[in-house]
Amino acid sequence: MTLDLPKGRAPSIRDVARLAGVSHQTVSRVLNDHPSIRESTKAKVLQVMEDLQYRPNRAARALSRGRSRTIGLLSAEIAYGPASSIAASQDAAQEAGYYVNTANLTSVDTESIEAALEHLMNQSVEGIVVIAPQVRVFDALEQLAIDVPFVTLQSTGRLDNSLSVDQMTGARQATRHLIDLGHRSIYHLAGPQDWIEAEARMRGFLDEMWEMDVPTMAPILGDWTADFGYRAGRELLRRRDFTAIFASNDQMALGFMHACREEGLNLPRDMSIVGYDDIPEAAHFWPPLTTVRQDFAELGHRCIALLLSNLSGGVPIERSDPIIPELIVRGSTAPPAF
Amino acid sequence: MTLDLPKGRAPSIRDVARLAGVSHQTVSRVLNDHPSIRESTKAKVLQVMEDLQYRPNRAARALSRGRSRTIGLLSAEIAYGPASSIAASQDAAQEAGYYVNTANLTSVDTESIEAALEHLMNQSVEGIVVIAPQVRVFDALEQLAIDVPFVTLQSTGRLDNSLSVDQMTGARQATRHLIDLGHRSIYHLAGPQDWIEAEARMRGFLDEMWEMDVPTMAPILGDWTADFGYRAGRELLRRRDFTAIFASNDQMALGFMHACREEGLNLPRDMSIVGYDDIPEAAHFWPPLTTVRQDFAELGHRCIALLLSNLSGGVPIERSDPIIPELIVRGSTAPPAF
DNA sequence: TTCACAATTGTGACCGTGCACATGCCGAGC
DNA sequence: GCTCGGCATGTGCACGGTCACAATTGTGAA
Numbered sequence: 001m002t003l004d005l006p007k008g009r010a011p012s013i014r015d016v017a018r019l020a021g022v023s024h025q026t027v028s029r030v031l032n033d034h035p036s037i038r039e040s041t042k043a044k045v046l047q048v049m050e051d052l053q054y055r056p057n058r059a060a061r062a063l064s065r066g067r068s069r070t071i072g073l074l075s076a077e078i079a080y081g082p083a084s085s086i087a088a089s090q091d092a093a094q095e096a097g098y099y100v101n102t103a104n105l106t107s108v109d110t111e112s113i114e115a116a117l118e119h120l121m122n123q124s125v126e127g128i129v130v131i132a133p134q135v136r137v138f139d140a141l142e143q144l145a146i147d148v149p150f151v152t153l154q155s156t157g158r159l160d161n162s163l164s165v166d167q168m169t170g171a172r173q174a175t176r177h178l179i180d181l182g183h184r185s186i187y188h189l190a191g192p193q194d195w196i197e198a199e200a201r202m203r204g205f206l207d208e209m210w211e212m213d214v215p216t217m218a219p220i221l222g223d224w225t226a227d228f229g230y231r232a233g234r235e236l237l238r239r240r241d242f243t244a245i246f247a248s249n250d251q252m253a254l255g256f257m258h259a260c261r262e263e264g265l266n267l268p269r270d271m272s273i274v275g276y277d278d279i280p281e282a283a284h285f286w287p288p289l290t291t292v293r294q295d296f297a298e299l300g301h302r303c304i305a306l307l308l309s310n311l312s313g314g315v316p317i318e319r320s321d322p323i324i325p326e327l328i329v330r331g332s333t334a335p336p337a338f
Numbered sequence: 339m340t341l342d343l344p345k346g347r348a349p350s351i352r353d354v355a356r357l358a359g360v361s362h363q364t365v366s367r368v369l370n371d372h373p374s375i376r377e378s379t380k381a382k383v384l385q386v387m388e389d390l391q392y393r394p395n396r397a398a399r400a401l402s403r404g405r406s407r408t409i410g411l412l413s414a415e416i417a418y419g420p421a422s423s424i425a426a427s428q429d430a431a432q433e434a435g436y437y438v439n440t441a442n443l444t445s446v447d448t449e450s451i452e453a454a455l456e457h458l459m460n461q462s463v464e465g466i467v468v469i470a471p472q473v474r475v476f477d478a479l480e481q482l483a484i485d486v487p488f489v490t491l492q493s494t495g496r497l498d499n500s501l502s503v504d505q506m507t508g509a510r511q512a513t514r515h516l517i518d519l520g521h522r523s524i525y526h527l528a529g530p531q532d533w534i535e536a537e538a539r540m541r542g543f544l545d546e547m548w549e550m551d552v553p554t555m556a557p558i559l560g561d562w563t564a565d566f567g568y569r570a571g572r573e574l575l576r577r578r579d580f581t582a583i584f585a586s587n588d589q590m591a592l593g594f595m596h597a598c599r600e601e602g603l604n605l606p607r608d609m610s611i612v613g614y615d616d617i618p619e620a621a622h623f624w625p626p627l628t629t630v631r632q633d634f635a636e637l638g639h640r641c642i643a644l645l646l647s648n649l650s651g652g653v654p655i656e657r658s659d660p661i662i663p664e665l666i667v668r669g670s671t672a673p674p675a676f
Numbered sequence: 677t678t679c680a681c682a683a684t685t686g687t688g689a690c691c692g693t694g695c696a697c698a699t700g701c702c703g704a705g706c
Numbered sequence: 707g708c709t710c711g712g713c714a715t716g717t718g719c720a721c722g723g724t725c726a727c728a729a730t731t732g733t734g735a736a
Binding site: 055056057058059060061062063068075083087090091094099100101102103104106119121122123124145225226227229230251254255257258261280281283284285286288 | 391393394395396397398399400401406413421425428429432437438439440441442444457459460461462563564565567568589592593595596599618619621622623624626
Binding site: 022024026029034035038041060062063065 | 714717721
């Protein structure tokens, strides 16, 4: 075979066809597993592909098919939880033969959100997964008149296409645990108000307190970071008018524990603490943190599954059972000391 | 204007041209900011684009230009550090007008690595960033005869195109700190052997010990997790033949601290502990963890900058100064108690 | 006015793949 | 022998941009 190959250009379907002595369409059929191809022809074509190190050109494919097979992922990778859901989403999409393009939110202002969405839309994504579930994201989605299907990780009352994670139940379990231990003065360290999950957890806390007839103190709005938990702790502990706290994530709980230590409190005797997320480190805090476990990986998978069922069109979304978080009781909670 | 628009199809450059009364090429020039376009023409075209909600088709662009403007990102998002570098890389690429496609390594076996690389190559990425710096990745890169430029986050002696992060210096600083405090029996909790950065930190530890003439104990090979740090701690503390430990990341340090607590040790009096990475939580461990800070975000940015300079071809890579990690002394280290 | 030259705009081909349709081949059934 | 239908393959065009080049218009100086 001395048929020369293209010089600088990557081999195309026609180069393969020429060398295999078939038409380009036959090569295309091999690529797409068309049923009626003689075995011998197929083998020959595959051999040439191998020799040429041929790779189908994705752009050409997307252009001619009119489908990009790409999913956009909007993320605000702030804590452990989202991060692992993101990884799981990417894996699930990859398995389904999709490509994932990620855009990060550097800040939460509308401008930044719109820029990120714009970036995603510019690459002809077929769908969008939102793992930075801030209220404003939805405003932006609406305002930009995004016409591709999208799915968001956290539940919200406003949209159909969201995964039902029962944040409220998780928060209620945590709160109930503290109440059952005998606590009656319980603070809640909430996440930023514009995060849907933060709001859901706060609501769960308030609902449970109200239902159990325990007087409620106003939640403190934090920013998910351990630093904030620490600063809030320093502040709150000046008046020791409470015996327990429920933090909306494990990082803030950790920071709060730090503040307790500096105040010389004995944990959990003088202060009970519950976190949320069960990050892998939570079991090794001191004392090991009582927290609410979420299956982030499962979440990511379901998210993609939901989006894909939207994409494939006809099939209506089968809503799977909501994921119920699980309370993990460790050493950071105890009955109040008095 | 009653010129009807395409029905199901998204508007194309020619639709815009028709409505604006110009040729499709003129529209293309507007899209690409060609210098010689009359202002009035440009305005007219832009107006029509706006009306039609026109978005350029990325696939068509990539096809005709022969460039995908996409970067592949190979990640093994295990701990905080990589995660934030990943986010930073994505941001940097986005700013430079590139799209980022991420593939995750679910396991570290060769097969999984090759599958991930295959996935990236299949979408015509122009370059690859490796943030899962395992030795085997390079084998796979070589074996697959990847012909696109690639950059790896962590330094290695084997390749030019890697970012110089002075892991060794960081590890030496940490070790030196312990030696200066008076410790003479120091263990090292290393990361997995096939991680380049783990190896570099271990080498830094060993070199410093040797140079300072302190007898060395064999490093323990871990897996980066807090769980491992805990189990290793339980094991090691049965024979209390050491007074300090240097863990290759903060998570393992945390797990080890947990084990110390369970043994009733007083930290830092009975045991000094140094971590690595300075994750945001490290300052809130109890006691706050002495550790080595790395600027992960800066790393991610530089990584992309390096790759882009490779991509643009002609320009030789300007190697910037290596990033020197910084020792952050907190409360988890003290002179030995005896 | 006329010409040279720059600025602006238009024409047609091409990128690599998939689709619709046409074609050739072969065996079955009459 | 002939038609019919299914399998295997080929032909030509469309997808939506960009590129090279041609054509047209505008401007200033001779």
